[in-house]
Amino acid sequence: MxxxxxxxxxxxxxxxxxxxxxxxxxxxxxxxxxxxxxxTEDLCLSFNGGKDCMVLLHLFAAxxxxxxxxxINTFNIQAVYITYPNSFTEVDNFVKExxxxxxxxxxxxxxxxxxxxxxxxxxxxxxxxILVGTRRNDPHGGRLSEFMPTDLxxxxxxxxxxxxxxxxxxIWEFLRTLKVPYCILYDKGYTSLGGTDNTHPNPDLLNPSQxxxxxxxxxxxxESRERCSRE
Numbered sequence: 346m347x348x349x350x351x352x353x354x355x356x357x358x359x360x361x362x363x364x365x366x367x368x369x370x371x372x373x374x375x376x377x378x379x380x381x382x383x384x385t386e387d388l389c390l391s392f393n394g395g396k397d398c399m400v401l402l403h404l405f406a407a408x409x410x411x412x413x414x415x416x417i418n419t420f421n422i423q424a425v426y427i428t429y430p431n432s433f434t435e436v437d438n439f440v441k442e443x444x445x446x447x448x449x450x451x452x453x454x455x456x457x458x459x460x461x462x463x464x465x466x467x468x469x470x471x472x473x474x475i476l477v478g479t480r481r482n483d484p485h486g487g488r489l490s491e492f493m494p495t496d497l498x499x500x501x502x503x504x505x506x507x508x509x510x511x512x513x514x515x516i517w518e519f520l521r522t523l524k525v526p527y528c529i530l531y532d533k534g535y536t537s538l539g540g541t542d543n544t545h546p547n548p549d550l551l552n553p554s555q556x557x558x559x560x561x562x563x564x565x566x567x568e569s570r571e572r573c574s575r576e
Contacts, residue, residue: 346446348410351428352515355407365522368508368515369404375507379474383503385409387473389423392451394440394528395538396516396562397478400508403465403525405476406447423472427461428453431540434447439528446526462500467487474503480511482568513568522565534559537572 359369379388392398392407405422408413413420426440444451452468465472480485486509493504508516513536520527530538534546534557549570550560565571 346406346448348406350405350413352410352414353404355404355553356411358519358522362364365515365518368511369519371510372401372404372507373408374407374456375505376476377412379476379505379507380408380412380493383422383474385413386419387471388476388505389425389469389472389474390449390476391478392424392426392440392443392449393538394426394436394443395478396520396527396531397508397511399443399527400415400511400516400519401476401478401523402443402447402449403523404507417530421448421571423469425461425465425469425475426451426453427458428455430455431542433528433530433538433541433544435530436528436538439526439534442526451481459499462495462502466500466502474505476505476507478508479506480513480516481509482571484572513565513571517563531562533557534562535566535574536562536570537575539575543575545569545574549573 355369359366359373390402392402409422437461443449452465454464479489481487489506489509491506491509493506494506495502514554519525528538535544538544546559547564547565547570549567551558552560
C-alpha cells in the first residue's frame with residue numbers, strides 16, 4: 346500500500362469544494378486530536394473488515410503518514426478484531442489482505458465485545474484509546490459523543506468516533522471516490538455484515554438481472570434500511 350498516495354488523496358479530497366470534504370476534515374481532526382492525546386503507542390483501531398472500518402483505517406493511515414512519514418516503515422497500525430460467530434470466509438480473507446497491505450498489528454479475539462476488550466487490555470496494557478467506526482444510525486449510536494469513555498463496569502478505554510456523523514451514502518462516496526478496497530460481499534447485495542447465520546443480502550437491492558441477484562451495496566437509497574437484512 347502506498348501510504349504517501351493515501352495521504353495525498355485523502356487530504357486533497359478534504360481540501361476540495363465537494364460536500365464530503367467537511368466530513369473528512371472533521372474525521373481527520375478527531376484522529377489527529379486522539380494522536381495528540383494518546384500518541385500512536387496508546388491508540389488502536391477497532392477493525393472487522395466492514396465498510397465503516399475501511400473508511401476509518403484509510404483515514405488513520407493518511408494521518409499517520411502525514412505526521413510520521415519518516416518512520417512509517419518502522420511501525421504497524423495497532424488494531425483489535427472482535428470476531429463474529431460463524432464469520433464469513435470472504436470477510437476473514439479480506440481482513441487478512443488488509444493486515445498485509447496496511448501493515449496492521451492485529452489481535453483477533455472471540456467473544457462478546459466486553460469480554461474481548463478485557464482480554465485485549467491484558468494483551469496490550471499500553472492501549473488507552475480505541476478508534477471506532479460507529480455511526481449515528483448504528484444501534485446505540487445516537488447517544489454517543491466523539492470522545493466517550495467506556496462505562497464504569499467495562500474495561501477502561503476512551504472510545505473515539507471520528508465518523509460518527511457520516512451517512513451511509515458518505516461512506517460509499519469516500520470508498521468509491523478514493524478506490525478504497527472493501528469486502529466483495531458488498532458487491533453481492535450485503536449492506537451490513539455480521540455472521541453467516543444472521544446476515545443476508547438486502548432485499549431492497551434485489552435485482553434478478555444481476556448475476557448474483559442483487560445490486561451492490563452502494564446503490565441502497567434509504568440508509569434506514571442498511572441493517573434490515575440482519576437478524
